Amino acid sequence: MKALIPVFPLKGMLRNYLLCAMFGSISVPQLYAQETPVDSLKLIHLNEVVVISEGKQLDHQKQRKPLSTLDEFLESSRSISMVKRGAYAWEPTMNDMASERLAVTIDGMQIFGACTDKMDPITSYVDVSNLSEAQIGSGQQGAVFGNTIGGGINLKLEKSNFRPTGWNGSLETAFESNNSMRVFGGELNYSDEKFYLNTDAIYRKADNYSAGGNREVKFSQFEKYNFSVNSGYKLAANKSISATLIYDEANDVGYPALTMDVSLARAVIGSLSFNQDTLFGNFSNWESKVYYNKIKHTMDDTKRPDVPIHMDMPGWSETAGFYTQANFNKVKHHFFFKWDGFYNKSYAEMTMYPANSNEPLMFMLTWPDVRTKDVGFYAEDHIPFEKASVKLSTRLAYHSNTVADDFGLNSLKIFYPEMEETNTRFLKSFSAQYHKMLNDFHFNGGLSYGERAPSVSEGYGFYLFNSFDNHDYIGDPNLNTESSAEANISVTYKKPTFEITASANYFHVFNYIIGVVDNSLSTMTIGADGVKIYTNLDYAKLFNVSLSGRYTISNAFKFTGQVSYHRGVDDEGENLPLISPISYRSAIDFYKNQYSALLSVEGAGEQTNYNPAYGETKTAAYATLSASFGKRFFINENDLFVKTGIENILDTNYSSYTDWNNIPRMGRNFYLTISYSIN
Amino acid sequence: MKTLKYIFAILILSVSFVSCSDDDENTSVEVNPVEGLAMIYEIPAADHTVQIYSEKTALEVGYNEISIRIKDKASDKYVTNAAPTWMPMMHMETMEHSAPHTMLKNDEESTVYKGYIVFQMAGNDTEYWEIALNYTLNGQAVEETLRVSVAQPADGLIKTQVFTGSDNIRYILAYVNPKDPQVAINDLQAVLYKMENMMSFPMVENYKITVDPRMPGMGNHSSPNNEDMIYNAASKTYTGKLSLTMTGYWKVNLKLLNANGDVLKGEDVTESNPESSLYFELEF
Numbered sequence: 028m029k030a031l032i033p034v035f036p037l038k039g040m041l042r043n044y045l046l047c048a049m050f051g052s053i054s055v056p057q058l059y060a061q062e063t064p065v066d067s068l069k070l071i072h073l074n075e076v077v078v079i080s081e082g083k084q085l086d087h088q089k090q091r092k093p094l095s096t097l098d099e100f101l102e103s104s105r106s107i108s109m110v111k112r113g114a115y116a117w118e119p120t121m122n123d124m125a126s127e128r129l130a131v132t133i134d135g136m137q138i139f140g141a142c143t144d145k146m147d148p149i150t151s152y153v154d155v156s157n158l159s160e161a162q163i164g165s166g167q168q169g170a171v172f173g174n175t176i177g178g179g180i181n182l183k184l185e186k187s188n189f190r191p192t193g194w195n196g197s198l199e200t201a202f203e204s205n206n207s208m209r210v211f212g213g214e215l216n217y218s219d220e221k222f223y224l225n226t227d228a229i230y231r232k233a234d235n236y237s238a239g240g241n242r243e244v245k246f247s248q249f250e251k252y253n254f255s256v257n258s259g260y261k262l263a264a265n266k267s268i269s270a271t272l273i274y275d276e277a278n279d280v281g282y283p284a285l286t287m288d289v290s291l292a293r294a295v296i297g298s299l300s301f302n303q304d305t306l307f308g309n310f311s312n313w314e315s316k317v318y319y320n321k322i323k324h325t326m327d328d329t330k331r332p333d334v335p336i337h338m339d340m341p342g343w344s345e346t347a348g349f350y351t352q353a354n355f356n357k358v359k360h361h362f363f364f365k366w367d368g369f370y371n372k373s374y375a376e377m378t379m380y381p382a383n384s385n386e387p388l389m390f391m392l393t394w395p396d397v398r399t400k401d402v403g404f405y406a407e408d409h410i411p412f413e414k415a416s417v418k419l420s421t422r423l424a425y426h427s428n429t430v431a432d433d434f435g436l437n438s439l440k441i442f443y444p445e446m447e448e449t450n451t452r453f454l455k456s457f458s459a460q461y462h463k464m465l466n467d468f469h470f471n472g473g474l475s476y477g478e479r480a481p482s483v484s485e486g487y488g489f490y491l492f493n494s495f496d497n498h499d500y501i502g503d504p505n506l507n508t509e510s511s512a513e514a515n516i517s518v519t520y521k522k523p524t525f526e527i528t529a530s531a532n533y534f535h536v537f538n539y540i541i542g543v544v545d546n547s548l549s550t551m552t553i554g555a556d557g558v559k560i561y562t563n564l565d566y567a568k569l570f571n572v573s574l575s576g577r578y579t580i581s582n583a584f585k586f587t588g589q590v591s592y593h594r595g596v597d598d599e600g601e602n603l604p605l606i607s608p609i610s611y612r613s614a615i616d617f618y619k620n621q622y623s624a625l626l627s628v629e630g631a632g633e634q635t636n637y638n639p640a641y642g643e644t645k646t647a648a649y650a651t652l653s654a655s656f657g658k659r660f661f662i663n664e665n666d667l668f669v670k671t672g673i674e675n676i677l678d679t680n681y682s683s684y685t686d687w688n689n690i691p692r693m694g695r696n697f698y699l700t701i702s703y704s705i706n
Numbered sequence: 707m708k709t710l711k712y713i714f715a716i717l718i719l720s721v722s723f724v725s726c727s728d729d730d731e732n733t734s735v736e737v738n739p740v741e742g743l744a745m746i747y748e749i750p751a752a753d754h755t756v757q758i759y760s761e762k763t764a765l766e767v768g769y770n771e772i773s774i775r776i777k778d779k780a781s782d783k784y785v786t787n788a789a790p791t792w793m794p795m796m797h798m799e800t801m802e803h804s805a806p807h808t809m810l811k812n813d814e815e816s817t818v819y820k821g822y823i824v825f826q827m828a829g830n831d832t833e834y835w836e837i838a839l840n841y842t843l844n845g846q847a848v849e850e851t852l853r854v855s856v857a858q859p860a861d862g863l864i865k866t867q868v869f870t871g872s873d874n875i876r877y878i879l880a881y882v883n884p885k886d887p888q889v890a891i892n893d894l895q896a897v898l899y900k901m902e903n904m905m906s907f908p909m910v911e912n913y914k915i916t917v918d919p920r921m922p923g924m925g926n927h928s929s930p931n932n933e934d935m936i937y938n939a940a941s942k943t944y945t946g947k948l949s950l951t952m953t954g955y956w957k958v959n960l961k962l963l964n965a966n967g968d969v970l971k972g973e974d975v976t977e978s979n980p981e982s983s984l985y986f987e988l989e990f
Binding site for chain 2: 335336377379381382383386387388389390391392434437438440441442444489490547548549550551553554
């Protein structure tokens with residue numbers, strides 16, 4: 028699965044050269060370059076890289092929709108789907124697995140959402156304005172970012188990295204007709220060989236959107252702003268320090284699929300890094316980072332008309348961590364080592380206001396101040412042979428959870444009188460990938476094994492209401508470690524103008540964690556259908572297969588297409604929830620003389636494998652058509668880029684399997700983006 | 707020389723630590739036997755005073771733990787051999803009756819005589835409670851009668867049930883613990899008496915009281931891992947487990963079963979029957 032299909036291949040090459048220059052390690056790329064030119068320079072081999080905005084001046088015209096949300100960028104990836112609870116804060120899923128089975132990091136930093144109802148996936152705390160790319164590794168290929176079953180996503184921050192570009196800046200604005208989304212952004216950067224400073228700010232405000240047929244989706248508004256500062260200083264020719272600070276705040280975020288909205292989702296993310304080109308002579312690209320982040324998330328139901336009971340649900344998540352990593356090359360072996368660790372505090376509470384105001388407030392801890400400690404060691408070795416290569420990797424981690432709050436511990440002891448306040452695990456991951464090149468064919472295959480600890484909600488959640496299946500969920504601190512045996516295979520046929528890839532993977536997940544109804548329990552949430560306890564199923568099976576291709580019709584025209592099929596069943600052959608039906612997307616790209624255009628179609632077949640026990644209903648087939656048009660102008664030395672487009676041209680009213688409670692998606696939408704770069 | 711100085715410093719430090727801990731031990735010996743209790747009545751007499759303490763600041767309908775001390779004015783000491791007995795009595799307009807109560811015992815603290823009374827009803831201007839106290843002081847038998855005021859609980863919550871069971875016997879069921887409920891599995895404790903006649907209220911043993919806590923404000927939400935109350939011969943109370951999943955107002959629905967398992971009072975909580983006629987109320 029090493030074959031990497033950059034979303035914008037030309038740009039991929041450029042980025043790779045930049046990476047090469049950055050890392051300053053010429054010998055490794057040269058070795059790689061002999062075998063696979065496309066992804067030759069990635070030091071960590073991943074399945075996919077979604078380019079977001081590195082080197083904006085060069086690439087805007089290549090982007091389908093430059094100021095779209097990060098969620099839309101991720102959705103354009105062939106391996107990621109987004110679960111939607113509204114217009115904002117979509118939750119990425121990969122191989123049909125969501126947050127708890129993925130390792131999602133921002134620039135290598137572990138961050139955990141503060142919402143018990145998964146309303147704030149960490150991808151909602153950054154913005155495209157400060158990201159360069161999303162690095163995606165399927166299955167254990169993502170273990171470099173943390174313990175995972177489904178895969179890993181790292182959102183790489185944009186940095187000038189001592190490129191001698193001097194001052195530059197840009198102003199950007201966008202408008203979308205459907206939900207009147209206004210976006211204003213700007214950045215100001217300085218970079219020379221000794222010092223760089225990147226700053227940027229972006230503000231987005233959207234009203235309710237309308238689904239196809241001009242039907243307004245109430246409570247789908249949002250407002251958010253994001254600031255970030257990145258800076259680096261060269262201490263010596265081969266040594267530098269850098270620092271990052273991100274502040275992200277969203278207010279008045281509507282969640283049409285849920286019974287509550289969000290009045291505040293705030294993240295402060297900071298890090299300090301030290302980079303050195305070599306270490307002890309043999310190691311190269313030594314990078315070390317310490318980081319801290321704090322998230323506050325406040326749910327709000329005061330704007331909803333008929334709530335059975337008003338409630339406050341604030342949550343906090345605080346994480347401190349570090350990692351240090353380096354490459355080590357020895358003859359044919361290219362090692363990469365990473366030692367990382369983090370400490371997280373997750374605390375969430377719920378206060379309900381009884382209808383009879385003489386009664387006392389009803390209070391519970393929904394996350395009982397769970398302290399998670401994780402220290403891991405990751406190593407990989409990439410061994411190239413003539414026309415073939417092997418990659419071996421492993422992650423070994425110590426992981427522990429402790430319930431620090433007595434109130435919360437006593438609450439959970441209602442269900443588990445014998446529970447211990449601390450739970451310790453040793454998590455293991457092993458993976459072997461093989462790549463073989465035969466003439467124009469690339470063959471990839473791999474086997475791996477990985478483990479993950481239950482998430483805070485799965486282990487310690489206390490009456491977490493899930494509006495998807497209308498059940499209250501209770502965690503189980505005695506859950507077994509979930510583990511997965513995974514096999515993947517892919518074949519690519521590659522010609523200069525033509526490329527087609529068939530790939531498949533299979534996950535046999537032991538001790539699969541999912542909520543199982545316990546009929547003996549009484550619901551807490553008024554109107555809920557029952558209570559589910561997170562339980563280990565003996566196993567679950569997940570199977571994904573996809574076919575994707577690219578055809579360069581001429582210098583100006585390019586065609587891409589992808590179709591995929593997914594299946595997930597539990598140990599009794601019942602369907603797992605949120606598994607994609609057959610889905611497809613295809614696009615024709617045009618690019619010539621600073622003009623760009625795109626026509627794309629995206630759709631899915633009928634969802635026949637759904638499970639009503641998890642609140643799913645059959646989702647009908649749908650297809651949408653979109654188009655965009657862009658032009659780049661040069662004004663003196665500066666760069667003006669205008670892009671406009673229509674999404675869902677036919678104003679189809681539809682929802683996909685990922686749409687929480689089948690909330691319909693946005694109808695026809697016109698957008699206009701203007702960006703002006705001062706070089 | 708330098709090392710000597712350090713050793714000297716450490717010696718001084720350690721001496722001061724030792725002396726500190728000595729102080730602590732001395733103070734901890736003097737425990738006030740009525741610490742945390744409120745003196746609700748004081749009966750003055752010529753050569754002694756009687757002090758009556760309760761956990762609450764006044765006597766209330768239901769279970770009242772009462773501590774009594776008798777101070778001999780001559781020796782300025784609390785007596786340990788008074789062997790007091792007591793008898794609560796309700797004076798109604800047309801009749802009189804007593805209330806369930808234990809003997810007074812000083813086995814925990816020799817100067818404090820402890821027991822409890824379960825008042826079935828509140829007093830008012832014309833109907834009132836009296837406690838008759840009999841004890842010996844310096845070889846003399848003494849009798850004091852104290853008129854006490856008993857009010858309904860200030861929080862207005864029902865924690866005492868007086869009812870006629872299906873066996874036509876009058877029962878008195880009173881909540882004892884938890885006094886300070888927690889979001890946790892609480893130790894639930896209650897006392898059960900029957901009314902033999904106006905003056906005699908024997909304790910009922912070996913019955914069973916089922917426990918079903920509910921939150922009427924949350925769609926009658928209930929909790930798991932409750933345990934029915936059964937008779938505990940050691941504490942002479944009914945003990946069980948009460949799980950409370952959140953703070954707020956709880957109605958603890960109960961059913962009283964005799965030794966044969968016959969239901970004497972109370973009903974199951976179902977969709978159509980949201981509450982039992984036998985219950986306690988809690989707020990925290």
